[in-house]
Structure formats: structure tokens, C-alpha cells
Amino acid sequence: MMKPIAVTALGSGAGAARRLLETPLVEAIEIPRPSLDELPFRDFVRALLRAPGFKLDFRGQTPDAALALVSNQILGPGAFQQERAALAEAIAALEVFARGLGAGPPPQVAIRTYFAPGDLVWHVDRVSERTAFRLLWPLGRPAGMKVTPADNIDQRRYRGFMRREFPLLCQLDTRVLHTGAAVEALWAHRPAQLAAMTSGRFPFIVDPDKEWEIDPTAVSVHRVETPAGPGTYHRSSWTNRASPGLQIVITAASDEQ
16 A cells, blocks of 8 residues: 655645645645754753643634743743744744635644643544644654554444543543653553553554554644544554654634535
């Protein structure tokens, strides 16, 4: 099977990206970006990554205002002003790109630096609008997001697995966020489930060779499940557990086609 990850560039525009995502064999697109070491806001990002893990929904704030809020609380007023402005500008450009994927309202933007164990399990993102796409830019992570085609999921076994595991994974995510405790300690009483997350070998995967990883430095865009269309199955790598990076997540959803 051909690699289901298509490569494009920001300069090619959102229309080109959406056309790729509407291709049945494409699960996600990859937009190459420089490594964190090459970016002008690397010291600011690394300072945020040394602090306790957090998540922040921009809730309509501009990227500059939202970054100022979190930076002032974590690093002190006025810290890294120039680098913060450069990162805000980069996020704003991705917002514009994401909005171009559909004709809907302004995209939802969030950032986080904590490791969510639930991301280790194959899943699809879901919203109630007609069409939706999610853009992820993980800064400082050692491994990328993995994707697999829907026909590589044994749906009967997957539904059974998620009926048992989803509520517990939500609780685990919350405990990790609030306590910073290691997943291995919190999940020690569930060795089979921990082994699946650690190894990436899940009982509902038909062919373990049919999963592909997006470059960890790249921006990626994937489909979100809606009442009108399927989403992309994806998961994080266990390698990201100790270094989750600064994850910039932008969701563009619309009731237009």
C-alpha cells in the first residue's frame, strides 16, 4: 500500500491541502517545517517545556494575547517578548491556513505541554459540524503522529476495546495533567493495557505494518469525524511520553461542505 501521507507546503495554499485530504487514500497531509533548533522562538518554547505541563484554549483571544497570558504566569511578566511575538505570528499564519480549509467560523486554537496518555491509543477526533479538519504542530517532540487507514481497524474489536477503556483513559489523562505522575505508575494495575500503549501493538489492528508516522518537525492536518464524513485514525508514539513538546492544535469546523 502506498504511504497515505501526502506532502504539501503552506505556500501552496489551503485549497491544495483540502483537495489532498478529499482523496480517499490520503489519511493526513504533512507540511515540512524547520526543527525547533532552527526556529527563532526556540528558547521561549524550551522555557515553557521546563515548566509543569499545562493546556490553554485561546477562546477567541489572539495568539499574542494568549501566549502573553501563559508566559506571564509561568515565566514572569515581559519574558521572551520578541520570541513570543514570533511564535504568535507563526500561529496566526496557521490559523489563516486552517480557516482556508473550510468556509466556517474562526478556527479553535489550543496549546498544551502535558502528555495525554489517551493519545497513545488509536482514535478519531469528532465534532458535530458537517466538515472539520485538525492541524497539529508539535514543537520539540522526538516522534511524530502515526496514522492508519480505517480498514486496518477491526471495528468490532475496536468498539469493545473503547467501551472498556475510553472512560478510564479520560480519567488517566486528567490525573496526568493535574499530578504530573508517570503513566507507568498510574497504570501499573493494568499491565496488558500499559503494554499495548508502550509497544503500540493493539488487539484491534489488522496489519501492524500499515501504520505510518508523520515527521515530528512537520505541521500535519487530518480529517475529523463528523456526521457527514469519517475521520482519520491516529495515535501518538510512546517515545513522546517523556517529551510531549509544545503542541499547537487548530481545529477548523464548518457546516458548509
